[in-house]
Amino acid sequence: MASEPQGGLTEYIQHHLHHNTVSLGDSPFMKIHLDSILVAFVLGALFCLWFWLKARKATSGVPSKGQAFVEIIVEFVDTQVKDTFHGDRRTVTPLALSIFMWVTFLNTMDLLPLDAPSFGVKSVAGAEAMHHTFFRWVPTADINTTMGLALAVFFIVLAHGMKAKGVGGFGWELLTAPFHADNTVVKIILMPFNLALNVIEYLSKPVSLAMRLFGNMYGGELVFMLIAGLFAGWISFLPGVLFNTAWAIFHILIILLQAFIFMMLTIVYIATAREHH
Template sequence: MASEPQGGLTEYIQHHLHHNVVSLGDAPFMKIHVDSILVAFLLGAVFCLWFWLMARKATSGVPSKGQAFVELIVEFVDTQVKDTFHGDRRTVTPLALSIFMWVTFLNAMDLLPLDAPSWTVKTAAGVETAHHTFFRWVPTADINTTVGLALVVFFIVLGHGIKAKGGLGFGKELMTAPFHAHNPVVVAILVPFNFLLNVVEYLSKPVSLAMRLFGNMYGGELVFMLIAGLFAGWISFLPGVIFNTAWAIFHILIILLQAFIFMMLTIVYIATAREHH
């Protein structure tokens, strides 16, 4: 439950939209969102540690509940990769699994209480100005995080395309597809159009990945902020709990769906990049 908003609902929401920023310069790209990086790194470490421990304890006999759950996730992801990508899956399946689990973990931070950071600082350190402690839980509600994830996928897709077709083959495809011609003069005329269309297609992929994930998680976070701000205080405690619980249950579907979509689009982009036109 949120604490009583100071200065009204608008100020309460604006406060929770601030990141914990460390500035290394005046340029916008020199401002580092420490909260997003810290939470993303910790959740990535938790995912790796969890699956590593399960792998170490794995047995060929009757699996434990933890092992069965992990195996269920791995088989689910591998099935999606096998149905979409018809090639060597030894690197694609681990990538898809990492994306799905990591993005799920990042999205799931939206289910934690909004005022937990300020409450923690106030309780642990006795700081009365903890209301001004900026720390956002949800890395995927930060455009920098989603753009970073999308750019990594973008370069991986380019790498797969170059590996499958070779540097010259990849460059040739950029110039000669999707409009093909046999006449050298026509080919030369079509080169600028083919190149422009391919560049737009490639650049639209990271933009689509980043904006879709960011938009859904940012919107979900705003709804939690509105509910928390509207139903703050002890008088409206019960209605606040009911509305927060209802939205949280629905939001779980969004959390899993967005992670699944991000994973599936990555697989589709890799499969498309390896196809010869």
């Protein structure tokens, strides 16, 4: 009797860790996670539509509750940018706002019932189809999504560095910082070490961004799966609801905090890239 729940729980978790995947080849790098892409695209479109409608209906008088809420978010993000980035904020603030809201939307999907897609398939196509149908709707619990976001930030950071210092100046700094030398021979000797340190520093930024967000959201999703699997059935339904509610309330803090950290690190990376050493 003791082995059945464990096996059932393992199978339950493994089922929910599968993505709806399309393979374009035999290589693991040729697989596309349709669920992550679809959910991320829809949520991004909803965010843009929401803010566009509020901006379109904005008034200079007493704002509505919806307009006031959007203005609070924009002012909050702009304040963070102003305190961290001392330069032209016209492109940095919209970027930070987009990152914060989009990542928040993606993370919030973790609060939705993870069995809802399966139940939808079951009601339409039956239990057998439900067993073989996979759909994970937390894009940030997918390393491909977080790495894609981090790589986009990485290239934006590089672009800011090249714009501020010029392509030549940016490349020269990679060779001459952080170890400076007045002697030409010593400077040439130090160039490979400077280049290696700078390459490692730049490459570590997208890796840390992606892994931090992915690790927190993947761990949170696993906890929801464990609770749902352990408290399956009518007898344990109420304890399951209580445990899920308690974890969801705590998880709201993680959702917002991870979006805020991703946004702040992006601003810091851009500000650092534009500094002259």
